[in-house]
Amino acid sequence: MHILKHSLTLLLSLLYLSVSGCFFFEETKVSLAEIKKSSSWNSSDQPPSYEQCEGMDVDAQKVCFESQLNTIFTSYFENNPLSANQPLEEEIILTLKIDKEGVFSLEESNASAFLLDNVEGLENEISNAIAMIPPALPAIKTNVGEQVATKLQLPIMIQASPMEE
Structure with missing residues (x-):
């Protein structure tokens, strides 16, 4: 009987604590606007970079990084000249995605239909x-x-010379 009384007291105490314990937790509601604000890019966030651009202030680092990318594109197209039916020169904007590992991929290009039709490949x-x-x-x-992951818009100049016959 004595054990039954203690068991009943313990059971009622646990029941009381479990019911009343729910009131000890404070519910916090975070608005969607606050979540978006804290998730959006902030001036204190670190943009993607290369080691040679590290240690600069954020603006200089961004210029350095974009300059490195422009050098890569310029070098590639100098070594792999484009051909077209007529001389062409047009600036396009590439939207590049840089994933969490720093790997680049093309998200979008605004190359005109005219450019795509006239510059093979x-x-x-x-x-x-x-x-x-x-x-x-x-x-x-x-x-x-x-x-x-982040995205970057990079302007590049596309130049194509007439195809040699």
Whole structure:
């Protein structure tokens, strides 16, 4: 009987604690706007980079990084000249994705239909040039200390000479 009384007391105590314990937890609601704000790019976040651009302030680092990419594209197209029916020169914007490992991929290109129709294999050559880009140091979201994927818009000049017969 004595054990039954203690068991009943213990059971009722646990029941009381489990019911009343729910009130000890404070519910916090975070609005979607606050989540987006904390997730969006912040000036204190670390953009993708290369080692030779490290140690610079954020703006200089971005210029250095984009300069490295432009050098890679310029070198690629100098070594792999494009041919067209007529001389062409047009600036296009490439939207590049840089994943959490620093690997580049083409997200989008705004090359005109005219350029795509007149420069044979342009899309393939752009893909080949992107494949030549060495992995970068990935972007870091500083408020959580995580490497994150990011996108970059890079203007490049496409030049094509008439095909030689």
